Each structure stands twice: as structure tokens, then as C-alpha cells.
Amino acid sequence: MNETVVLTPERILEVAEDVLRRFGLAKATVVDVARALDVSHGSVYRHFPSKVSLREAVAKRWLERVNAPLAKIAEGSGPASARLERWLRTMFAIKHKKVCDDPEMFATYLALAHEACKVVKAHKDGLVDQIAHILSDGVKQGAFQVADVKTSARALFDATIRFHHPAHSEDWSDPALAARIDALLALLLRGLEAPRKR
Amino acid sequence: MNETVVLTPERILEVAEDVLRRFGLAKATVVDVARALDVSHGSVYRHFPSKVSLREAVAKRWLERVNAPLAKIAEGSGPASARLERWLRTMFAIKHKKVCDDPEMFATYLALAHEACKVVKAHKDGLVDQIAHILSDGVKQGAFQVADVKTSARALFDATIRFHHPAHSEDWSDPALAARIDALLALLLRGLEAPRKR
DNA sequence: TGAATGACAGATATTGAAATCTGTCAGCAA
DNA sequence: TTGCTGACAGATTTCAATATCTGTCATTCA
Structure with missing residues (x-):
């Protein structure tokens, strides 16, 4: 029983x-x-065949919990612009929450991520795919104008790395952080915008 | 003698x-x-009053060598858009060169930067001021439209951190790196652009 | 038969004594 | 007087002996 x-x-x-x-x-x-x-x-x-593979599995489980809520947003419907902003803000919030709630565990995760970099790379690729999915919707809706969806998705991931990469969690104590995020998102969304019809 | x-x-x-x-x-x-x-x-x-202060002075000297060529570009004349792009590409190139030419020394510098974080912060603030200077020129020229020069300068620094922060030097081996930089710069410059006159 | 054990060899980590370093200062040399 | 030395105390690092861990496998148990 x-x-x-x-x-x-x-x-x-x-x-x-x-x-x-x-x-x-x-x-x-x-x-x-x-x-x-x-x-x-x-x-x-x-x-588990080795200590390394056990740790990779732990890292994978951990990252899956980051991935799930973001995938839900990416798959959603509605204006792509708002969806993209919500997706990015949610990603920042998830990382920020993890750091603040349990800094010690986050430090452990940070080191683990460095060991299991292959698993992390797959996770990142998945996230870029989610951005690409939203961008693709935005292009269909006529809200975004991009040369190449895949490339632009990668550019957005790179541009926001300051606010979601664990290596930058040290300076998440800046009181102007929210303002910096607002400014960055405004700049990026404006850069994606399709020109208005006349 | x-x-x-x-x-x-x-x-x-x-x-x-x-x-x-x-x-x-x-x-x-x-x-x-x-x-x-x-x-x-x-x-x-x-x-030098202590080992720490000696190391900070070494870090400062090091960072000054990064700063000088960028300051020259920032103070230059001509269209702000081209100047901004040149400034950013130069910054990426300087960091990239330092990593590739002498990876061992760069690893040493990376650890040193972590110790002397106060010096590094001052260096970063100086770089953001340089971006702000270029942006300010761009606004005067009518090429850029931004809500707040200082804030936008910080946003640009944050958005490009992937390509100039030492913590991301590991994955500078991606063959598509140049394309990623191109995409990011295009996105950012488009986000800054003032709307065309009709 | 399939899941779990525990002993084992080689690799890795811990530990504490010895060596070295940091920062100070009284004194020397020019 | 100014710039430097070298001895010193307390802090930190090194090193080698000791303990623990990783990964395997012959054996036990149900």
C-alpha cells in the first residue's frame, strides 16, 4: 500500500x-x-548512469518549471505586441522571484547550470522558439515587421539577457530596475513595430 | 641617469x-x-595602502585602455546614428579582441573585475554617459526620438550586454555571432529612429 | 528473475601542520 | 628628511596524509 x-x-x-x-x-x-x-x-x-547525468536531470526538471508558464503565454491568443511584453516580463519575474525567494538555492543552480550547459542550451533554444512563435503571430497580424522571425527572436533574447540571465542577478538590487526594464521593452517593441498605414 | x-x-x-x-x-x-x-x-x-587598492589601480588602468578609443568616437561629429553603431561595434570588437588575443589574461581580468566591482561600476557609468552624449546629438539632429536620453542610454547598454559583458565571453564562438549583432543593432537603431516627416 | 546490497579500486576531498603572505613599523642609509 | 629595508604578528595558503566518494560488480534476497 x-x-x-x-x-x-x-x-x-x-x-x-x-x-x-x-x-x-x-x-x-x-x-x-x-x-x-x-x-x-x-x-x-x-x-542514473553517473553523478553527472543525475545532476543534468535535476537541472532539466528545474528548467522545465521555468519553461511551462512561458509556453502557456506563447501559445495564447490576442495581440502579439502585448503577448510579447507579457512573456518577457513573466520571464524576468520568474528569474527574479527565484533569486529573491531562495538566493542560496539560486547560487547552487547557477553553478549547476554551468556544469550542465548542454541542458541549458536546449532550454534557451526552446525559449527563443517561443519568442519566434509570438513574433510570427505579430507579423501575421500586421503589428510587427521583421526581416527574419528566427533571427529577430534571437535578437530579442540577446537584448533582454541582462534581465533574465543568472550571471546578472547580482545587480538586481538597483532601485531603478523597473524603469530600466520599461525603457528596454519600449525600445524593443518600437523597433519591431510595422509602419502605420497612411 | x-x-x-x-x-x-x-x-x-x-x-x-x-x-x-x-x-x-x-x-x-x-x-x-x-x-x-x-x-x-x-x-x-x-x-599603495593595501593589496586590494593595488589591484583596483591595475583594474582602473586596464579599463582606461578600453575607455579611451570609445570616448574618441563618442566625442566625434557626424550623423549620430552611424556614430552610435560605430561606438557599439567598437566596444564589442575591443572586448572580443581581448578575449581572443589573450584568453588567460582575460580570465584573470574577469576575476579581478569581480573583486574591484566599484571601479567597474564607475567604468560602466562612464560608458553609459558616452552613449547618452551620442543620443543627445541624435535628438538635436532630429534623427532620434527618445523619452529620456539618460534612460535610453542605459537601455542601450543593457540591451547590448550580451556582446560586451565578460560573463558572456564563453559563447563568443557561435559562428552566427556577426549576424546576431547585426540583427540586434538593426532592431535597436530602428527603435530609436524619429518618425519620418511627411 | 529483477531489485538491492556492500565491498572494492581508483579518483577526489578534507584536514591540520608547516610555509608563505599581508600589513606595520622601528631603524638604516643617503 | 625621504625612501627603503627587513623582522614581526596574525591571516592565509600549501601540501601530504587520511578519509570519503564514484562507479562497478559479484552476491543476496524475495
């Missing part, structure tokens, strides 16, 4: 994330994870 | 930078600098 004694990859990931939170990236070991699960570390190696 | 035996702050900085280059940030000591100068380390402390 007690299903929680079954050792599943999902359960290992849960506990592994918790161990990472408590010990930090440098000190968290596979043995620690096994101890927390009350099994031998050999059992963990039955489900 | 041999003036080089005189111990000046400038000479110490030269040698300190060389020591930093050869030993790396973690291993370079004040004693190493003194040894390279063939004086006791007490003599170095006559000119």
Missing part, C-alpha cells in the same frame, strides 16, 4: 534536489542522496 | 599587471610584485 518505498527516477530527482538545496553543489554527493532515500548508493546508479 | 630605478606608482602598476598575467589572480602576491621590481614588499606598501 505504501507506494513511497518504491524507488523511481522521479523520487530520486526530488530527493536529489533537496540534498542539493541543503548541502550545496560542491558538497552534495550521490552517497548523500542515497542516504536521504535510505538505500545504498548502488541503487541510485541503477537509475 | 638611469631613471628606471626610481619606484613610481606607474612603474609598480606596469609590473603588477605583468605579474598578474604570469601568475594569475589567485597566485599573484605583493611579494611577487616586489621581487619583480627588485625591492622589498614594504616599498610597494609605501605607494
